[in-house]
Amino acid sequence: MSSTMTHKGQTARIEFDDRDNILVGRLVGITDVVSFHAESVAELRAAFEEAVDDYLETCARIGKAPQQPASGKMMLRVAPEVHSAALMAAQAAGVSLNQWAARVLGEAARA
Known part of the structure; x- marks a missing residue:
């Protein structure tokens, strides 16, 4: 199972970890590692929003601009x-x- 959640411009990919019987999420589209987990969808939503809020607050505190997913500009090299x-x-x-x-x-x- 895989799905996504979005909060304050950040998107996370959600997966079910069958081994540990938990839901696991990680922000996508950025190189910073922001992840979270929970046992229910309601707990996962709260953990996700807390992780995003903490990421944004940490960036502000250290004077770093939070990474944003893609700008919309892309360069491709193809045959x-x-x-x-x-x-x-x-x-x-x-x-x-x-x-x-x-x-x-x-x-x-x-x-």
Whole structure:
């Protein structure tokens, strides 16, 4: 089982740990390690919000900007054949390569 939670602009991936019979979460999209766990969904939500609040407070206290998930800008390197095929697909769909790639990536990320 896997799911996500969001609080104050931070998102966490949630998984069930069958071995320990607990729910475990970790913030995604940042390199700082922020994790939490609980035995119920209600406890997990509280632990998640506490972890995010603590992370933001700690960043403020030490004068560090909290990391935010992706900016929305991305640079990709792909094989020329892939680039060409993607460009043709975008043109066939009547959209820019950027619009086409954003749609395809969005669909794949939701899958």
